[in-house]
Amino acid sequence: MNSYRRIAHLDMDAFFASVELIRYPELRGKPVVVGGRNVHQPVAQSDGSKCFARLGDYVGRGVITTSTYEARALGVFSGMGLMKSAQLAPDAILLPANFDAYRDCSRRFKAAVASIAPKIEDRGIDEIYIDLSDIPEETTSLARRIKQAVFDATGLTCSIGITPNKLLSKICSDLDKPNGITCLAMEELATRIWPLPAKKINGIGPKATERLTGLGIHTIGELAATPVEFLVRKFGKTTGAWLHRVAHGIDERQLVVGSEPKSISRESTFERDLHASQDRAELSEVFTSLCMRVADDLKRKGYASRTIGIKLRYSDFHAVTRDVTLPIGVSEGTEIRKAAGECLKRVPLTQRIRLLGVRAGGLISLKEANPEASDGQAEFQF
């Protein structure tokens, strides 16, 4: 058992936007945002330059997926509604998301890191944890080498935090962005971590931040100074104890390597809110198409699902879910459509609908789900 661990968190800098800048180097230094729907690809003009969509011209629903640091300086961040951000930065360039390119780039940066340090936990398309404990190399030198490997593989920069655990490394990778390296030892907790706002802790989101603020707790240091009994009284046993631990920089979690997906889903927000009866045909078409896409994803990844569910978001943004567990796993679009259709009957349909989604949970490998396709499964045959 390791008494001293060395855990890195690596976060790609403005990932989607940076991938786009490799494709369109003429946009470097300009405010650029990625997002929206029906955003036109850049159009080549007769003089050889390209015509890009302008954020100020955008009409419709949608949010910013990523923005360059120049765009962030104008106050537009990921998650912000595009129509709202258009008010703040009308002249920013707007590019449509190109997920295939991002996934490809993601695979390349992860492979580059794995060639140096193979113990990696995947945390999505643009970040990973790396366990460096068993690598005999000085920390900063190792971090530089990893960053160089990522750059050589992708042309992109990243930021790395290295500390004794995942909790602190995640905080630290964000402290010197972009293109930074931040190492931290436990002795530096009070000086470098405690002054930060509590919401910098992974797992303290908007709701928890609001509750803490209501208790007069703003920084991680203030949280650390709060008696654990008080936190347990206010947040319950599990959460209260957890808040106390993380504020003191304590996190014993190991890296999770090679995890399997738990669910696969597809959802779609409509350009305008639809009515169950008036827009029946349109809704039905989208619904079936979502089921088919889930079926495609399941088969491509080699899973069948025992629990099929739906999600509706109404025009007031309130969401409901319904699901059903089947006796056997399914992966055919028609089977998913049938189960999802049963779920739909259990949901109120008076209000207009903003979003429709279909989810497949309870995943089992396709081989287990299809006994006749494998051998040794036919105990009860006539």
Next chain:
DNA sequence: TCTGGGGTCCTAGGACCC
């Protein structure tokens, strides 16, 4: 002019079984 799409994990109540 409101608020995307893909996920994970947790909680809590009820059914059901031993």
Next chain:
DNA sequence: TCTGGGGTCCTAGGACCC
């Protein structure tokens, strides 16, 4: 005719993350 706990599965909702 009142009454145990424990365990697991199912369903719904919600917080949070990238």
